[in-house]
Amino acid sequence: MNAVIDHLLGAPAWLVYVVVGLVVFAEDALFVGFVLPGETLAILGGATASLGHTHLTAVMAIVVVAAVVGDSVGYEVGRLGGPRLLTLPLLRRHESRLQDAQDVVRRRGGPAIFLGRWTAFFRAVTPALAGLSRMPYRTFLPWNALGGLAWGAAAVTAGYVAGVSYQRVEKWLGAGAAGVVVAVAAVALVVWQVRKRRHARNAGTPA
Numbered sequence: 001m002n003a004v005i006d007h008l009l010g011a012p013a014w015l016v017y018v019v020v021g022l023v024v025f026a027e028d029a030l031f032v033g034f035v036l037p038g039e040t041l042a043i044l045g046g047a048t049a050s051l052g053h054t055h056l057t058a059v060m061a062i063v064v065v066a067a068v069v070g071d072s073v074g075y076e077v078g079r080l081g082g083p084r085l086l087t088l089p090l091l092r093r094h095e096s097r098l099q100d101a102q103d104v105v106r107r108r109g110g111p112a113i114f115l116g117r118w119t120a121f122f123r124a125v126t127p128a129l130a131g132l133s134r135m136p137y138r139t140f141l142p143w144n145a146l147g148g149l150a151w152g153a154a155a156v157t158a159g160y161v162a163g164v165s166y167q168r169v170e171k172w173l174g175a176g177a178a179g180v181v182v183a184v185a186a187v188a189l190v191v192w193q194v195r196k197r198r199h200a201r202n203a204g205t206p207a
Helices: 002-009 013-029 038-050 056-087 095-108 110-116 120-132 137-162 166-173 175-204
Strands: none
Touching (some): 095 120
16 A cells, blocks of 8 residues: 555646645535545645655645635535535434534534534534534634634644655554545546556657
């Protein structure tokens, strides 16, 4: 598994930026966090910066912006979807946890948005629950931005400090999340290789 991660770390910088940004965004905007924690990719992005393959500032900026924008989209999904959103098969299995999370959002308001950012489940559902609960966006946005900035900086810095040590990432995130890194890395590598070979074939074809 280390070999696959090492290959992703050696992939073009733009591919690392795109994969990290998309997963962090989708985690909150589209409930992808139930399957793929954005924290995993944020830490991996920090690891690429520790190798000098990407820029630490760029990775951190992409993660923070993707987190804040993803939460804002998740907020709109909850606001527009309303209570029927909770009837989706993906969410129905977590009914009791969702009820608890919604109660926390209603009672705590803005601070619940910040605190929800630090747990994978709550990170995936809190923005939508805030929109569903009709929390004013002027209240949601500052806490969302603060949480995205703090979480993004912490996750990317953790990856930067860990470097390419798979064992450290596995210890922090658990074997399941670390295995997801391998899956994402494999998919990204396949796409990159296919595009590279297609470009080479097209370049070698006479006009």
